[in-house]
Amino acid sequence: MPGSPHITAQHTSVRSVMLKVLAALIPGILVHAWFFGPGIWVSLLVCTVFAYVFETLALAMRNLPLKPFLTDGSVLVTAWLLALSLPTLAPWWLYAVGMLFAVLVAKHLYGGLGQNLFNPAMVGYAALIVSFPAYMTQWPAPMDLAGHTPDLLESIDLVFAGQGAVSPDAYTAATPLDTLRTLVRAGGDAAAVMQEPVFGHLGARGQEMVALMYLLGGLLLLTHRVISWHIPVAFLGAVALTATGLHLLDASRHAGPLFHLVAGGTMLGAFFILTDPVSASATPRGKLIYAGLAGFLTVIIRAFGGYPDGVAFAVLLMNMAVPFIDAHTQPRVFGQAGKDRERP
C-alpha cells in the first residue's frame, strides 16, 4: 500500500505540462502562417502523424502500455518543435526521417520518456541538416517578398507530390542568417547587407514577429511556472553578449545582438527547446551554465561554423555536458554548511 502523502496537487500531470507548452507555441504558429503562408499547417500535421506512428511502433515493440504514453503529450511537443525548426513545404519524407530520428533514436533507444540524453527534436534536426542540407535551406519567403505563396492545396501538393511544375525559386528564399553568411563570406559588409528587405525591422522579416510571439509564449510559460527564468535569461543574455562582442570586434563581418536574438531558432530555443527538462540541467546554477554556454556556442557556430544556424548543435553539445554540470552544481541542503557539502 503506498504511503503518505495521500493527496496530490490538482491538475498537475505530465500531460498538462505538455499541453501548456503546446498552447504557448500557438501564437508563434499563427503569426508564422500569417507571414509565410499556410504551409506550416501541412508540416505540423505531417510531423504529428509520423510522431504518433513512430511512438506507437516503439511502445508496441517495447511492450509498454499505449494509452498513458500516447496521451502524455510529449511526442506531440517533439513533433511541433521539429516542424517549427524545419522549412515548411519540404517533401513529406524529410519530416518522416526527422521524426524517425527524433522518436525512435533520440527518445526510445535511450529508454523513452524522461530517459533521453538529447533533445529529440534537435536530434531530428541535426540528422536532417547533416544528411539533406539542400532541402534544409529552402525556406518559404515572407509572403510580401515572395513572387508566389502557395495556398493550402498547393502546399499539400508540394509536400506530398514533390516540386512539380512550380520552381522552388518562386516561393523560397534564403533565410536572413543564410543571406548574411553567404554575402559576408563573399566580401560584403554586414551593415550594408542587412539593408536588404529580407532583414526586416529587427533582423529577419516575418521571422522577427514569429520570434516575438515565441517570446510571448515563453513569458506565459514563465508566469505559469512551467519553466523557470534561468535558462531563457542565461541563453538570451549569452547570445546578446557574444554577438555584441563579435560586433564590436568586427562590425563589417558580424551582425549585432538584436539580429541574433530574433533570427533563426534563438527564441524557440530559449523558451521551448533548451527548457526541455529531460535533457536540460536541473539545478539553478547548472541551468545558468548550461544555457549560458549554449548561447555562446550558438553565436560562435553561426559566425564561424559550417551551418547557418547554431541553436541545434549548441543544444546537443550542452545536452552532453548536463550530467557533469548537474553533478557539480548541487545546491546546498538546508542546514548544511557550504564546505561540508559532500561532492556527489
Next chain:
Amino acid sequence: MATGVVARRLYRFPGGVHPEGHKSVSTATPIAEMPLLPRYVVPLRQHIGEPASPVVQPGDRVLRGQLIGRPEGYVSVGVHAPTSGRVLAVEMRPVPHPSGLMDLCVVIEADGEDRAVEPTPLDWHRMDASALRNRLREMGLAGLGGAVFPSFIKLNPGAKRQIPILILNGAECEPWITCDDMLMRERASEILMGAQVMRHMLCAEEVLVGIEDNKPEALACMAEAAAGSDVEVVAVPTVYPGGGGKQLTYTLTGRVTPSKGLTTDVGVQVFNVGTAYSLYRAVHLGEPLVSRVVTVTGHVGSPRSLEVRLGSPIAEVIGAAGGALPGATGEVIGGPMMGFDLHDASAPVTKAVNCILVKNAEHFPPKPPPLPCIRCGECARACPAELQPYELYWYARHRDFGKTQSYSLFDCIECGCCSYVCPSHIPLVDFYRFAKSEIWAREREKQAADLARERHEFRSYRLAREKQEKAERLAKKASERLESGAVANDDPEAARKKAILAAAIERAKQARAAVQPKNVDDLPADKQREIDAIEARRQQHASAAQTSDT
C-alpha cells in the same frame, strides 16, 4: 490581524506547498469530551524510545491516572490507566502504526465510576529541576504534535547548552487537522501556564508562539491570553510544512538548524501547544497524561475535535463524531501529507494520534498510475530541505544507496511535498523510505558481519596458537624422552603427527557415537510404544530366521 498579535520579522523557509486546508470542516463545534467507554486498550509503547514495562496483571484494580507501565530505560515515559476498572489482559493487540503490527497493550474494563488517584500538583517553582523532570517522565509526558518524543528530555537545558528561545508550535500546517486550533481557542491561558513551566525549566528568555495565519480565532485567543506578558504570539504564513520544528524555528528566528542537528543547537526548543497544555495539567492539576484532543474529520457525520482518553478504540472515536458516512474509503491517522493508513479500526488512540481522517473518493481519489520522471524540478522547488528529490529518486530506484546518501537522503523529513507536486505522480517519499530502510538494514548487516569476521579471525588465531602450543608441548615431551633415552628413535615431528592422528581418530569415534537418529527424538508416548512394539517384532523375526536357518 487580531489585536495583540505581534508583528515580527519573519523568514521564509525554502520550498513548501499550499494544499487545500479543509480546516473549517471540523471547527464549527467546540471540543467535546468522549463519553466513557466500557473497555480501553492502552499500548505500552506510545512514545519514541523504549516501551514502558507493565506493572499490572490481569485482575488488578486500577484507578484513573494510576501508573500501569513503568518507563524502561532513559528514552521512555510512563503509561497510565485512562479510567478506573479492572485489568482484563496484558497482551498483543493491534496498534495504530504504519506497519500494522501488534504491540503489547493493557486491556482495561471500565467500572463506570471513573475514580482517579489522588492528584499531586507539583511545586514547580521550588522543586529541584531533575526531580521535576523525573516526575514528568513518570507522568507520561510526550510531544503531542505527532512525534511523541519524551518531553522531560527536551526540557533538560543541559549543563552548558543555552536555550534562550522557547517556541510554542501552534502552526498546525497539515490540512484537515484542527485539534491544536481548537485547543488554542478554548484553553489558551492553560497552554500559556504550561509554557511558563517550560520556560522556567529551560531558563529561556523569550517565548514565541507561532500560529499559521489561517487560524485567526486561535491567534486572537492566544494573543488575549498572552496580553500583559512578554510572550509573543506571532502569525506565520500558511505554508506546508511550516509547522516542522526546523521550519518554524527558521520562520520565527532566522536560525538555521544544522543538517544533522537539533533546534537546540541554535538555542531554540520547540513544543507543540498540546504538549504545553498537558504539561499544565500535569504540573498544576497533578494529572498524568491520560487523554488528548483528537480531530475526527473527513467523511464522517459530524466532524469535530474530541477530548479522547488514551486507549479508546478508534472505531468508537469515529462513532462519537457521527460515524463514517457511506462511501468512506478508509482512515488515515494524522494528516493527509504525513499520516498513514489505519489497518485495523479496533486499534486505540495513543499519544501520537492527533487526527483520524476518514477518506472518501472525492477528496482522496486513487492516484493516477505513475509515469517516468521528466526531471521538471518541481520537487526540488517544493523541497523544504533543499534536496534534489528527482536525483534521490533516480538513485533509490536503481538501488545506488551510496549516491542517495551523498545527495543527503537523511536530510529528507518525509514531508511529502515532492510527491504532492510531482506531475508524473511518482510516490517519491516511498522510494526514500525504502532507501533509508535498506541503508539501515545494510548498516546492521555490516555490523553483524564485522562482528562475525572478528570472531572468525580470533578463532583462527586461537586455533593456530593452540596448534603451535601443542606442537611445542609434544616436542618438549619428546625431547625429554629422548634425553631420558626411553624412545631413542622417535623424532619430535613424528610424535606430533602420531598424536594428531590419535586425536583425530578419537574425535571421529566420538562423533559417530554422538549421532542419533533425529526423527525419533522426543516422540509422544504412544508413538514410542508403537516403535518399541515394531522393534520387538523385528527382534522376534530375526531370532526366528536364525533358528530356521540352523
